[in-house]
Amino acid sequence: MQATLASARQLLNILDRDLPRLQRIDAYVQGRHDGPYMPPQADDEYRLLAKRAISNWMPLLVGTPAQALYVDSFRRGSTATTQPADQPLPEWRHWQNSRLDARQTSIHRGALAYGHAFTLTEKTARGVRTKGLSPLRTAALYEDPANDDTPYVALTVTRKPADDLPGLARMWDGSTEYRVAFVSYRDADKVTVAQVGRHGATECPVTRFAAAVDLEGRTVGVVEPMIPLQNRINQSVFDLLVAQTYGSFKVRWATGMAPPLLMEPVHAAENDPTSEVVDWRPKLGPDGRPIPAPININAKRFLFAEDPEVKFGTLDETPLAGFIASIDMSIRHLSAVSQTPPHHLLGQIANLSAEALLAAETALSRKIEEFRRMFGEAWERVFRLAAELDGNTSSAQDLAGEVIWRDMELKSLAQSADGLGKLAESLGIPKRGLWSRVPGVTRTELDEWERLREEDDAELQLAQALNRATPDPASLPVAA
Structure with missing residues (x-):
């Protein structure tokens, strides 16, 4: 228990250490930015202009890649037990029961904004469920934080200390869940740990979703590197408003x-x-x-x-063209550094050819693909944890399974049908294997198509059997 208590204290210290940085990121996402520079003797009118100068670009930097990160399905690996075509996969059934069609967005946005987010997979009264955990309240320890997917212990705060009430937290290691009580993050002497019971998995049930991890195990999101550029834009807008208010006439x-x-x-x-x-x-x-x-x-x-x-x-009057050009340049710098297409930020899309739009989207597509690789591995671990807690040994050991991401590329249905038809005809790819590449199709629709195809095949086989059993009228003897 001493080792468990030491881990709880260390995790609380990590939360205390990271909280100021994460709170600053959270403030910028919410639009509470550092104010632009103004003279110390500035009056109320100046302060009002400074408040109006805040132009919050951070939600757009988070939302643009997040809107292309939707898990649409799951494909089992070759080592998993084959599932009957007319029954949904247990992994996908767990996904639907956890309402992750909608809740995945919060997890992805949290990881993109703060650099990392967490999920907890556990048994509940309604079966095995997975839910998201806030990075401002959750911390995990790894033997090798740069390469390990599985933490050896994790903690999430369920109630912060307030007044005379102590703070409460849940903590998990490789086999057991604990209840942690504490007075403050820093007061190690007043941290207590009590065992709750076994959580049912053979490893810690908390999974980290990291937008980017370096070889030191540090995570970084899309917001923190952009704060200096965001401050520069706010300052330029403030200078424009001052010149516009006092010298534009x-x-x-x-x-x-x-x-x-x-x-x-x-x-x-x-x-x-x-x-x-x-x-x-x-x-x-x-x-x-x-x-x-x-x-x-x-x-x-x-x-x-x-x-x-x-x-x-x-x-x-004071010319305003220079201020406007400065703001435009800063936004373009923000676009280049964040790999966000300029027309997403500036709204200038006129007179752009399809090739130019594709070239502008290339950097964003590469960034989204990187996020899909990182988050895809995390979701696959979630599916394995859920299978183990549900008693599905085959799926719990399936390291070859993979999530299927929704194709967000804008293509007409006619273009997609023409391309898929050519793949089936020229390359001999089975038509059933191309169903998942139909734009917008979901896992539920694929299961429905499979069921309808089997019904059609059964009706066809019945009709063929009846035809074989029915004699040809021409072969029957003619009555005298």
Whole structure:
């Protein structure tokens, strides 16, 4: 138990160490960015412009690859037991029972944003289920964090410490689940561990989904490297708003002309405001000086003066083209570094040929393929864990199984049908093997097609048998 307690303390320390960095990433995803630079004596108007200058590009950087990461099916390896065609695969049945058609998106987005996310596969009252775990609350330990898929211990916080209530966490090793109570992440002396029971698997049931892992075992997502560029864009937008607010209009000036003054009446009886008005005089301010009258100047009014010595003129507005070009350049840098096509960020898609669009999407396609390789291995481990907990030994040992990702390439059904037909005709690929390549087809539809094909084959075989059993009328003897 001492080793288990030490692991719990280490995992809580990891959460405490990584939390500031992950919270900063979370703030940028939610649009709570570091403010642009402004003078220390900035007024409320400046601060309002700084708040409006925040242009949050981070959700787009996360959502663009995430929208191309949808698991559509699962293919067993050659070592797994063959499943009858009219029955769904147990692996896919587990997927549907866990509602992962929708919940996979949260797991993928978490891994892309923070660098890693986790899933937990466990037995519940409704069978074996898999659910996502937040990277801000979950940590795992590996013997070799760069190469191991299976952690030897993992912990997720279910309740943070607050007021007089201690924090609670669940922890798993290779065979057992534990309940962890703690006062704070850093107070190692007040961490307690209690055994809950065996979780039913032969390895830790927590699986890591990492967007990228280096040889030191460090994970990095798509948000953290882009924070400096995001700050640069915010600063450029802030400078544009300041110039637009204070200097984007012409300034009219006049010299040699005294402003009109506010006038007040002079009554016949000085202390009687109801008496007759006998004269007018300039109204004085608290300092004893005459108060200038406000001048209503707008685009509909002209300024004139009776004195020929008065001169009028204008000061040119501040050009905004340079600020706009700076913002455009920063967004293009963001596009290049993040491997996001420029037209996804700038919205400029006019006059682009199909070849140009394909070339622009190439870098994004490569990045998405990299994510599919990383996440695909994690999902395959989830399927093996679920099979083991469900008592399916053959699938639990199937290291050759693979997930099938949805084809998100925009192609018409006619183009796909023509290409698949040529593959079947020229290369001799079985038609049944090409069903999964039909755009938009799901695992449920494939199972339905298989069932309908078997029904059609059965009807065809019955018709052929009846034809063979029915004699040809021409061969029957003719009655005398």
